[in-house]
Amino acid sequence: MKLTQSLLAGTALALVAGTASAQDMTFVSWGGAYQMSQQKAYVEPYVEANPGVSITWDESSAEAVARLRAMNEAGNITWDLVDVVAADAIRLCDEGLAMEYDPEDMLAPADDGTSAEDDFGDMIVSDCFIPQIAYSTTFGYRTDMVPEGVDAPSDICSIFDLETYPGRRSLERRPINNMEWALYCDGVAKDEIYDVLATPEGQDQALAKLDTIKDDVIWWTAGADTPQLLADGEIFMGSTYNGRLFSVIVEQDQPVAMMWDMQVFDLDGWIIPTGLSDEKLEAVKDFVYFATDTQRLADQAAYISYGPARQSSAPLVGEHAELGIDMAPHMPTNPENAENTLLYNYEFWADYRDDIDAKFQAWLAQ
Amino acid sequence: MSDTTQNGPMLAADGTPLKRSLNRALRRQKLRALMLIAPLLIFVLVTFIAPIADMLFRSVENQIVSDTLPTATEVLEDWDHTTGAPPGEEVYQALYYDLYLAAEARAHTRLGTRLNYEYTGVSSLFRSTGRGLEDLGEEYQDILEDADDRWGEGAFWYELMTGTGDTDARLVREHRARLQALENARLTGDVGFAPSVEIKELLPQTTFAYTDFAVFTALMDEDVVAEEDPWEGVYAGLAQDLETADLSGYDGPGAEALVAAQQTLAEQAEPINYTAFFESEDKDWVSPDIWATIQTYSSTYTGGYFLNAVDMQLTPDGIEMRPDGQRLYMVLFQRTLFMSLTITLSCILLGYPVAWLLANLPASKANLLMILVLLPFWTSLLVRTSAWKVMLQQQGVINDVLVWLGLVDDAARLVMINNQFGTIVAMTHILLPFMILPLYSVMQGIPPSYLRAAKSLGATNWTAFWRVYFPQSVPGIGAGSILVFILAIGYYITPEIVGGRTGTFISNRIAYHISTSLNWGLAAALGAILLAVVLLLYWAYDRIVGIDNVKLG
Numbered sequence: 001m002k003l004t005q006s007l008l009a010g011t012a013l014a015l016v017a018g019t020a021s022a023q024d025m026t027f028v029s030w031g032g033a034y035q036m037s038q039q040k041a042y043v044e045p046y047v048e049a050n051p052g053v054s055i056t057w058d059e060s061s062a063e064a065v066a067r068l069r070a071m072n073e074a075g076n077i078t079w080d081l082v083d084v085v086a087a088d089a090i091r092l093c094d095e096g097l098a099m100e101y102d103p104e105d106m107l108a109p110a111d112d113g114t115s116a117e118d119d120f121g122d123m124i125v126s127d128c129f130i131p132q133i134a135y136s137t138t139f140g141y142r143t144d145m146v147p148e149g150v151d152a153p154s155d156i157c158s159i160f161d162l163e164t165y166p167g168r169r170s171l172e173r174r175p176i177n178n179m180e181w182a183l184y185c186d187g188v189a190k191d192e193i194y195d196v197l198a199t200p201e202g203q204d205q206a207l208a209k210l211d212t213i214k215d216d217v218i219w220w221t222a223g224a225d226t227p228q229l230l231a232d233g234e235i236f237m238g239s240t241y242n243g244r245l246f247s248v249i250v251e252q253d254q255p256v257a258m259m260w261d262m263q264v265f266d267l268d269g270w271i272i273p274t275g276l277s278d279e280k281l282e283a284v285k286d287f288v289y290f291a292t293d294t295q296r297l298a299d300q301a302a303y304i305s306y307g308p309a310r311q312s313s314a315p316l317v318g319e320h321a322e323l324g325i326d327m328a329p330h331m332p333t334n335p336e337n338a339e340n341t342l343l344y345n346y347e348f349w350a351d352y353r354d355d356i357d358a359k360f361q362a363w364l365a366q
Numbered sequence: 367m368s369d370t371t372q373n374g375p376m377l378a379a380d381g382t383p384l385k386r387s388l389n390r391a392l393r394r395q396k397l398r399a400l401m402l403i404a405p406l407l408i409f410v411l412v413t414f415i416a417p418i419a420d421m422l423f424r425s426v427e428n429q430i431v432s433d434t435l436p437t438a439t440e441v442l443e444d445w446d447h448t449t450g451a452p453p454g455e456e457v458y459q460a461l462y463y464d465l466y467l468a469a470e471a472r473a474h475t476r477l478g479t480r481l482n483y484e485y486t487g488v489s490s491l492f493r494s495t496g497r498g499l500e501d502l503g504e505e506y507q508d509i510l511e512d513a514d515d516r517w518g519e520g521a522f523w524y525e526l527m528t529g530t531g532d533t534d535a536r537l538v539r540e541h542r543a544r545l546q547a548l549e550n551a552r553l554t555g556d557v558g559f560a561p562s563v564e565i566k567e568l569l570p571q572t573t574f575a576y577t578d579f580a581v582f583t584a585l586m587d588e589d590v591v592a593e594e595d596p597w598e599g600v601y602a603g604l605a606q607d608l609e610t611a612d613l614s615g616y617d618g619p620g621a622e623a624l625v626a627a628q629q630t631l632a633e634q635a636e637p638i639n640y641t642a643f644f645e646s647e648d649k650d651w652v653s654p655d656i657w658a659t660i661q662t663y664s665s666t667y668t669g670g671y672f673l674n675a676v677d678m679q680l681t682p683d684g685i686e687m688r689p690d691g692q693r694l695y696m697v698l699f700q701r702t703l704f705m706s707l708t709i710t711l712s713c714i715l716l717g718y719p720v721a722w723l724l725a726n727l728p729a730s731k732a733n734l735l736m737i738l739v740l741l742p743f744w745t746s747l748l749v750r751t752s753a754w755k756v757m758l759q760q761q762g763v764i765n766d767v768l769v770w771l772g773l774v775d776d777a778a779r780l781v782m783i784n785n786q787f788g789t790i791v792a793m794t795h796i797l798l799p800f801m802i803l804p805l806y807s808v809m810q811g812i813p814p815s816y817l818r819a820a821k822s823l824g825a826t827n828w829t830a831f832w833r834v835y836f837p838q839s840v841p842g843i844g845a846g847s848i849l850v851f852i853l854a855i856g857y858y859i860t861p862e863i864v865g866g867r868t869g870t871f872i873s874n875r876i877a878y879h880i881s882t883s884l885n886w887g888l889a890a891a892l893g894a895i896l897l898a899v900v901l902l903l904y905w906a907y908d909r910i911v912g913i914d915n916v917k918l919g
Contacts, residue, residue, distance in 0.1 A: 066881040091884065094475035094493065204691075218784050219867055233761045347490055354883055355486040361875070362694040364867050365701075 023053045025283060028082040031059030033247060037303035038083070040321070042291035045299075049290075053283070064088060068097045068273060077273050080284050086267040089129035090346055098128035098271035106130075106285055108293040110312035119294075123267055123309045125346050130288060131269040131309035133300065136332035136341070137177050138263035140230055140245040141237035142167075144255045156262035156340075157185035159237060160213055167236025170226045173219035175206075175360035176349055177239070177264050180342060182209035184262060194348050203356055207363050219364070230256050242332050246305040250323065250330070260337040266344040267309065307333040422897075425890035428668040431660065433547040434477040435464040439664040447658040447682045457657070458640035459606075462499070463571075466599040467578045469496040471548045471586070483885050484670065484680075485659040487650060495647045502643045503598030506605040506635055513630040514623055523600075524592035526620040527576050529562025537561060537573070541581045549586070557584040559591045564618060568611055571603035605631055606638045658682035671891035695892065698872040703899070705790060705871070706854040712794045713801040713850045714843060720798075721805035721842070726814070739802050747796065751860050754792040758783040758864075784866025792864050797853055801846035808842030844916040848907065852900055872896060 027043075029035040035057060043055050058079065060067055065088050071077050084092065092098035103124060107116035117124070123131035139159065145167055146152050158165050159181065171178050180193050186209045188196050196202035210217075218235060220226055226240035227248045242263065248254045270292075272284055290296065297308035298316035305327060308314060317327055328334055332341075378387040432439050437460040445453040468474040478492030510517040517523075538560050546553050559580040566573045579600055580591045587594075608628045616624070644651035662682050663670060670680040677693040678685055687693075720739065724732050742750060757763050760779040768774040782788055812835065820830035858873040865874070872892060879889035907913070 063881045065884060069884065091479070094479055094489070095884075096472040096476065214867075217867075221862060232759065234759055350493075351482060351487045351490045354483050354885065357883070358694065359692055362692050362697075365694055365697050365870075 023283065024056065025053070025080040025280070025287065026056045026058055026078060028058045028060050028064055028079050030061045030083065031057075033304055034243065034306075035059065037300050038291075040303050041300035042287075042296055045296070046287055046290050050286075053287075065091055065095075065097075068092060069095060071273075072097055072275070077275050079273055080276060080280055081287065082271050082273060083132070083268065084271055086125050086129055086131075086269065087344070087346055087349060089269065089271050090126045090350060092271055093126045093128035094350075097274060099274045099276075100127040101130065101272065103130075106288060108289055110294050110310065112312065114312060116292075119310050119312050121311065123269075125267065128271050129267075129269050130271065130292060131267050132292065132297065133268050133306040133309055134265055134333060135268060135306045136242045136260075136263040136265050137172070137239055138242050138245070138332070139237050139239050139259040139261075140226070140248065140256045141259055142230060142233060142235075142255060143257050145233070145236045152257065153237065153259050154261060156181055156259070158259075160185050160209065162213060162216060165236060168216045168218060168234065169213060170218045170220050170229050170235045170238030170240075172239060173221050173364070175356045176344075176353070178210060179203070179206040179356065179360070180264070181262060182206040185209060190342070193342075194345055197356075198348070198352065203359055207359070210363075230254065242330075243304050243306050246330050250320075250325065258337075260332070261340050262342055263332055263337070264342045264344055265332065268306070269309065301327055301331070305330040305332075307331045421886075421890050422894050423890070424887050425671045425894050426667045426669065427887065428663060428670070429547070429666050430477055430480050431664045432666060434468045434473055435461065435660070435664075436544055436547070438464045439660065442657065442661050442664065445657065445661065447654060447661060450654055452641075452652045452654050453657055455639070455641050458644050458651075459571075461644070462502070462602070462640050463575055463578065463599060465492075465496065466499050466575070466597065467545070467582065468548060469499055470582055470597070471545065473548045479884065481659060481663065483674075483883075483888070484663060485656060488656065488659070491648055491650050491656070495644070495651070498647050500598040502638075502640075503600065503602035506631065506638075507598055507601040509630060509634050510601060510604070510627055514626060516620075516623055517601075517627070518595060520591075520593050520595045522620065522623075523576070523596050524559070526618075526623075527561050527565055527573065527580075528559065529565050529618045531618070532563045533560035534563050534566055535560045537566065537577055538581065541577045542585070544578075545581050545585065553585040555585055555588075557581055557591070559584065562618070564616070568613070568616055569604065569607040572600060572607050573603075575600040575603035602638060605635060608632075609637055671887040672895070674888050675891040675895055695872070695875070698870070698875060699895070699899070701786075701868075701870075702855055702872045702896075705786060705793075705869070706851050708790055709793050709797060709854045710801075710847050710851045712790065713798055714847065716794065717798055717801035717805055717846065718839075718843075721802045721809055724802070724806045725809035725812075739799055742796065743799055747859060748863075750796055751792055751863050754788065754795070754864060755783055758788055758791065783864055784869070786865075786869040788864040788866070789861050789869035792860050793854060793857060796860060797850045800849045800853060804845040804849065805839065805842040808845070809839055812838045840911075841915050844907070844911055848904070848916065851903070855896065855900060 027038075029038055039057070047053050047055065061083050064082050064084050068077070068079070068082065071079070082098075089098060093100070103117045103120065104115060107120070107130070109115050110119045120131050123134070125131075139153075139156070141153055143152065147165070150164055153159075153165055159169050159171075179197055183193050183196055183202065183206045184190060186205060188202075188205075197206065218225075218229060218238075220229075220238070220240070223241050223244050226235075226238035227244045229235045229238055230248060231252065231254050237259070242258070245256065245258055249256050249258070270288060272281070272288070276284065292310075294310055294312045295316065297310050298313040298318075300306070301308055301313075301317045302319065302321040308317065314333070317331065319325060320327055329336070332338065375383040375385065378384045380387070438457060441457050441460045442453060445457065465474055468477065474492045474496045475489075478489040481492075482489035507517070538557050542553060542557065557580055559577075561573045561577055576596060579594075579597045583589050583591050583594050604627070608624070608631055611624075611628070613621070613625050613628060641652070650656055659682070662680060668680070673680050673685060675695055677688045677696050679688055720735070724735055724739070727735065755762075759765070760781065762783075764782065765774065765779045769776050769779065774780060782791070816834050816838070817830050820834045821827070825833065855871075856873050857871060858877055861869055861871045862874050862877075865871070873896075876889045876892050876896075879885045879892070904913075
């Protein structure tokens with residue numbers, strides 16, 4: 001008798017939960033500190049303003065493209081809003097897995113009335129991509145491992161200079177960024193890098209330059225690798241996302257410093273999967289409108305050192321929510337840090353990724 | 367016994383022939399048995415066999431090219447790539463209308479991604495051209511609408527194309543099939559349009575483009591065809607048709623408008639030139655290399671993925687080896703096999719004594735040892751792998767101890783991780799229980815009296831072990847080796863974390879193609895080869911050792 005009752009109650013609960021499904025949304029993000037910053041800056045205030053909405057996180061952004069494609073083939077999309085890097089957004093758009101949207105229509109204008117399209121500007125790199133933050137891939141180095149009598153490294157080419165700066169380095173196990181840095185340090189002018197890299201000779205040139213440090217490099221695949229290697233003193237310098245280095249330097253207080261020279265800017269943002277029901281789509285659109293306005297994007301920078309994608313958000317960036325330090329100097333977009341930068345070339349890598357990656361991996365395996 | 371003699375078959379109690387009755391009972395029993403295992407069978411089929419078969423099928427599947435460009439690939443068949451000249455106008459014409467529909471369905475970029483695996487640059491070529499397709503038709507649309515407002519009205523177009531006489535429903539069916547192939551879905555519902563036979567003969571290209579528009583509007587947008595203004599591509603078709611059409615015999619709907627339009631276009635518009643249009647969109651379109659690639663990969667099934675998986679490539683001139691600096695997969699296959707064998711061997715060397723101890727110690731001590739063997743099973747794989755990182759790295763525990771002991775100089779710490787050595791150590795540790803457990807259960811079945819008998823007959827310890835004990839434990843080694851080897855060959859996470867440059871496996875590349883490059887065809891081909899290699903080794907093992915000689919307990 002008791003069992004029957006509890007079963008019935010359970011069914012009733014499930015039914016109630018089922019009817020409220022339009023308000024249950026599943027968001028996909030990267031987990032860790034980044035997802036936490038989104039939770040604090042966007043989701044918590046949104047849920048407070050809209051009681052009844054419940055948001056579940058799925059930490060699958062790293063494999064979002066493959067998962068969405070598989071979901072689409074199975075005809076069952078279970079995600080409502082997905083956080084991806086811009087290159088993945090372009091691919092999802094190409095595959096028809098992400099929804100095209102109209103920025104004027106779906107995103108809030110800036111406080112001074114500037115339209116969303118102008119406020120985001122070039123950051124909207126694809127018809128499906130709703131920009132959120134700008135981050136950069138840059139270098140950190142151990143301050144206690146700089147040889148005596150030598151200046152701390154401030155030039156990107158010091159990664160190739162084993163004589164002045166001995167010690168191991170860590171680089172990402174993919175050609176993107178590494179090939180550009182190699183060509184730049186092999187004397188190719190900055191605005192000619194991609195013209196050179198498009199030719200087989202240019203690719204060989206970049207690999208030959210990387211060959212000079214091949215034995216002194218640890219190749220990383222996860223963003224957390226370089227911070228760990230730096231903290232353990234395994235390497236002298238290594239590349240990773242600037243937010244990870246911020247955490248090593250400021251939050252964990254390790255003897256590490258940034259080397260911003262030739263940092264590569266990249267973007268991260270939302271896409272809405274195609275094939276959502278009208279009801280779901282309305283709920284998602286409402287959230288996106290809220291979560292991408294000027295104030296919300298600026299709020300996110302209080303939890304993580306990534307720059308807001310809106311121009312109008314930049315002046316609103318304040319202090320770190322817990323440490324109380326001024327965040328501006330730690331932003332990749334800060335003028336002092338951004339003296340010499342590169343922007344991820346989406347068009348080029350969409351074309352050349354497969355080809356150059358095959359060569360790069362063959363070179364690595366040798 | 368009975369005195370009645372029976373002629374004919376023996377009968378059962380109910381009068382049916384006994385043979386049939388028995389057969390029926392047997393069949394019923396078999397059916398019942400089948401129904402008992404049916405849930406499991408269906409479960410395995412649906413969740414395991416079918417997805418694997420589907421995935422492996424992708425290694426040869428290549429419909430996307432002919433699905434997206436059905437007309438263009440057909441016309442292209444006659445083109446000879448060895449002439450070094452781009453194909454003729456008719457190919458560009460077919461390409462225009464194929465791409466137009468594909469761009470509306472947003473399928474052209476998918477094809478661009480597919481072909482980009484074979485020819486670098488196609489991805490952006492398709493993406494950018496897809497955006498510009500409307501421009502060609504728009505030119506003519508503006509001229510026509512300036513001359514006569516009716517050309518901008520959906521209802522007028524619908525009347526013109528439907529005509530008054532017989533209609534051609536077959537064309538609509540064909541275009542529906544075309545769209546279904548593009549969308550990869552069954553599209554039901556009524557199109558609500560069929561072109562008149564007369565118009566189809568008079569204006570073939572216009573009818574072709576308008577039918578694409580009508581089918582897409584009705585089935586994908588779910589709008590009424592007569593109420594929607596046609597795509598720009600339809601105007602391009604009209605401009606082309608009117609260049610040569612003889613309108614004198616036509617008196618159906620819109621006849622006078624067509625005559626006027628022919629006049630206007632002849633006076634105001636340039637003759638349509640698809641080749642020039644594509645060349646102005648991107649110079650690459652007139653490169654014979656692109657067309658040779660499309661031609662090579664236009665068949666429904668391709669061996670291209672398998673060739674890529676063994677460092678070869680399918681080129682317009684046949685099968686070639688990849689250039690020297692780009693061969694990767696054979697190296698990785700060899701490395702995977704070599705390292706899996708090494709790991710299996712080290713598991714045997716380390717596991718054998720442990721299993722022997724387990725089988726021969728008193729129960730209380732053996733149980734404690736057993737818990738130690740099983741402990742790694744209860745720890746997360748990631749934790750175990752990361753622990754090896756802490757142990758083996760240059761500033762790690764082992765190096766620190768060696769430096770402290772003075773065995774290794776502080777400046778020349780050993781490199782033990784992010785290479786083959788690190789992968790072998792970590793994977794041997796992780797897979798060791800799979801060797802110890804089968805060995806242990808086989809060794810438990812070997813009576814200790816055999817060893818004692820051998821020794822009492824005068825054998826030395828070594829002879830007794832090697833001639834008597836070891837042969838009886840071989841089935842355990844066989845079972846353990848197969849388990850460890852097959853697990854190792856497909857291992858992914860550990861080589862990814864500690865493999866560095868020289869310690870990664872083929873599975874890491876498969877994972878890359880599944881989740882990052884989205885080249886599922888190549889991933890499937892690599893997976894199929896790996897599966898074939900495992901089956902081949904299993905077969906060889908069966909021939910040499912005999913699979914009957916494998917015991918799990």
